[in-house]
Amino acid sequence: MFKSSYALMTKLTLAVTTVLMLGSCAESPTGRPQLMLFDNTQVNKMGIQTFEELKTKTPISKDKKTNQYVQCVAQAVLKVTPQKYQTNPWEIVVFESDQVNAFALPGGKIGVYTGLLLVAENQHQLAAVIGHEIAHVMAGHSNERLSSNQAISTTLGVADVALAAMNTQYKAELSSAFGLGAQVGLVLPFSRVHETEADVIGLDLMAKAGFEPEQSVALWQNMAKQGSGGTPQILSSHPVPENRIKKLQKDMPSALAAYQARQAQGGLPRCNK
Numbered sequence: 001m002f003k004s005s006y007a008l009m010t011k012l013t014l015a016v017t018t019v020l021m022l023g024s025c026a027e028s029p030t031g032r033p034q035l036m037l038f039d040n041t042q043v044n045k046m047g048i049q050t051f052e053e054l055k056t057k058t059p060i061s062k063d064k065k066t067n068q069y070v071q072c073v074a075q076a077v078l079k080v081t082p083q084k085y086q087t088n089p090w091e092i093v094v095f096e097s098d099q100v101n102a103f104a105l106p107g108g109k110i111g112v113y114t115g116l117l118l119v120a121e122n123q124h125q126l127a128a129v130i131g132h133e134i135a136h137v138m139a140g141h142s143n144e145r146l147s148s149n150q151a152i153s154t155t156l157g158v159a160d161v162a163l164a165a166m167n168t169q170y171k172a173e174l175s176s177a178f179g180l181g182a183q184v185g186l187v188l189p190f191s192r193v194h195e196t197e198a199d200v201i202g203l204d205l206m207a208k209a210g211f212e213p214e215q216s217v218a219l220w221q222n223m224a225k226q227g228s229g230g231t232p233q234i235l236s237s238h239p240v241p242e243n244r245i246k247k248l249q250k251d252m253p254s255a256l257a258a259y260q261a262r263q264a265q266g267g268l269p270r271c272n273k
Contacts, residue, residue: 028139030197036143040106043143047105051091054111061094061114065272070094070112072271073126073211080208081134100226104133106142119222123271124206124215131202131209138201141194195238196247203248203255210268213255220245 026036061067074092078085090108099113110133112126120126136142199216207213224241239247262268 026140028197029135029201030139032193032197034140034144035148036140038143038146040140040143043140043146044107047107047109047142051093051105051107051109051111054095055093059096061096063094066114066117067094069123069271069273070117070126072269073123074110074112074130076209076211076269076271077127077131077134077205080205081138085134085138100223102129102133104130104137106137106140110134117273119226120219121222122215122273123269124211125219125222126271127206127209127211127269128202128213128216128219131205131211132198133202134205135198135201136194139194139197141198145191145194192239196244199244199248200251203251204258207255207258208262210259210262213252213259216248217245217252220248 026034028034071092074090078090085108088108090110092110092112095111095113097113098115100115100119102110102112102116104110110130112130116129117126120129203213203216206216220241238244
């Protein structure tokens with residue numbers, strides 16, 4: 001009974017998910033099919049609201065040199081993003097925090113934590129991070145994440161109703177299994193896909209902006225030293241640093257070609273930390 005019920009619910013889950021995906025298919029900058037259920041204007045407003053709230057809760061750096069440095073790197077990367085992302089000036093804020101992190105939000109917002117500047121040792125490594133974060137916005141990952149969460153929620157809701165109608169004695173166990181299956185089988189891999197895609201796009205952006213692409217590998221080596229422990233990749237929302245580095249190295253020849261082309265133009269970024 002348990003196996004037959006689980007098989008039926010699996011088919012139902014796939015059917016609902018397929019219908020949702022067919023309804024709103026899009027394509028990322030790398031050509032990957034995407035599920036986009038939300039209007040981009042709506043997502044941009046959400047990004048702006050989130051950023052404004054963060055500015056009220058997290059101290060903002062007043063250090064002139066630090067702000068000039070981050071602005072210099074970010075603006076250089078933004079100049080080589082597709083034109084449609086340059087229509088409005090981006091707001092770039094440096095937050096006083098020990099977090100080793102940065103982010104970009106829909107609506108043209110970039111946040112860099114001062115803790116990152118201790119790990120990203122130079123302008124090239126900072127450009128790798130900022131390029132990666134801008135890539136998330138370019139690829140519409142926020143919209144895609146919201147959409148996949150909506151699809152999963154809808155599917156699990158339908159499955160729960162069906163289980164109740166079947167009146168199976170294993171309802172609780174099946175519901176838990178579906179919840180775990182969605183988390184491990186869909187949500188986390190989606191996060192890893194997003195991170196890898198942002199790495200690929202970000203590497204290209206930093207190279208075209210005139211930053212040394214090989215420094216992206218050095219950055220992740222530095223990040224690995226900060227490590228969060230031994231969480232298996234299958235249960236992590238981010239690729240492990242070793243796999244991240246391998247992918248960057250695989251894409252390095254094209255990035256180096258882009259960097260050399262930019263280098264030939266002269267006037268490379270000179271952002272002083």
